[in-house]
Each structure stands twice: as C-alpha cells, then as structure tokens.
Amino acid sequence: MSAQQPDDVYTHGHHESVVRAHASRTAENSAAFVIPHLTPGVSVLDVGCGPGSITCDFAEMVAPGRVAGLDRSPDIIAQAAALAAERGVDNVDFATGNVYDLDFPDESFDVVHAHQVLQHLTDPVAALREMRRVAKAGGIVAVRDADFHGMSWYPAIAELDDWMDLYQRIARRNGAEPDAGRRLVSWAQAAGFTDVAPSSSNWLYATGQQRRWQARVWGERVLHSSFADQALEYGFASEADLARISAGWHRWGSTEDGWFLIPNGEVIARA
C-alpha cells in the first residue's frame, strides 16, 4: 500500500462534455497495445476507468476472466456500472477507489491498466508502484497517456495556441504533467520496473465528422467543464477569453482541410 495519497485535482472534471468524449473510447481505438495480452481467463484491473467503455471491452475479451474497474469518482462509477448492465457484460465489477491505495492484496491481477490517468496525478511514480504491487509476478502494468505539447494541428489558429497555453498552465497549477506521454518510460523506471516496453499511437481528427466532433468536445469543455471553472478560479483567463478560445475551436472544426493529431505514449511494464 502506498504511503502517499495526495488529494489531486482532476483537471478535466466530469462535465457531460468530458464524459461523452471518454465514453466514445474503445479497446481498439485507445488500448490496442494491450489487446495481445487480453486472452480468455486473464484477470484485469482498470484504474481510473471513467465511464467504463474500455473496461467493458476488456471484459468481453477476457471472459470468463474477471475485470475490476476502479475510479475515484462515485458518479462516474455509477455510469460505468450502468453501461455494463446495458451491454450485458457480467464479468466486470466497478467500485470507487484510489490508485494510490488500491484495495486489493498483492499480486491480484494479470493485467493492471490505466488509460489517460497518470497525466492527472501529482505523483505518477507512486501510482505505478501501487499498480505494480497488485500485479501478479510475470503480469503486466499497461499505461497510456497523451502528450499535450506533442499535439499538432492545421491550419494555424491563434486561439488554439492560447488553448494549449491555458491547458498547460491549469494542469501544472494542479501539480499534474500534461506532457505525460514522453515521461512514461522514465516514470516506470523510477517505480522500479526493469522490463519496460515503450510504444506510441495517435488519435487523428482530419475528416469532416472527426473535426466537428473534436471541435464540439473542446468548444464545450472550454466554456462549461472544470477547465472553465479552474481557468477562471486561478485567474488565468476571463469569460471573454474562454468564449474566444471556444469560437476558435469551432472555426477549426468548420475547416475543410483541418488536421488535429494527438500523440500518446504507451508502456507495457512487466511486474
């Protein structure tokens, strides 16, 4: 059990615009690097599972193996449990919990996974140590995180530069690391893993539908989610700034040739 349990601020929060984006994730589009390890009978812990769409995909892949989905937010865990019921997935259990202090004995799971979670923590190395504790000997810890400064887009839109600057400032003010992707190898080594396999994969928004979706997600989040609350509370932006950045997102979304690339770092670390 971890000695440290920081009370981190989760930068995105759980506004409907955020959760809708997370709920569109699948094992194929967000955790392809883990799929080769998800054979029938394998046990999985998905830490920071959010609305549970990836977790339910994992459960279908490993059945009759058991899957545990865990998140700090009770509201989001209720949504994940509702999704499992709706999809008829019965080999998954969702519960609230904290990655720094997992309520499982040592060596409980074959696969311990966290998607887009470490970037929000003030102590990702402590989290990885705790994930390692509950992984079976010979099992794996699998993590994937975006790298914000690695994101690139076209055309150049000044408001998107302002959005990036604001996101970086808010996340860092929360003690988190938005450029997590490039640090995963380093964090895994610091957590004591000696067998670390890195990879990377992208999310790309470059068709009309993808552009409109991504622009709507961030156009709304900038105005209504915890991002907006924190930007105002920390004195980093005014409501007029947020309205301008949101409009910039929609302008990018209505281009005919726009491109937005999100690179993600990945690590499979053997316990």
Ligand SMILES: C[S@@+](CC[C@H](N)C(=O)[O-])C[C@H]1O[C@@H](n2cnc3c(N)ncnc32)[C@H](O)[C@@H]1O
């Ligand atoms: C960006 S979301 C990712 C959700 C999901 N893994 C996905 O990719 O769709 C990060 C999630 O981590 C959760 N989280 C943040 N800090 C946590 C902690 N200390 N312990 C457990 N979950 C945490 C948040 O509540 C949030 O649901």
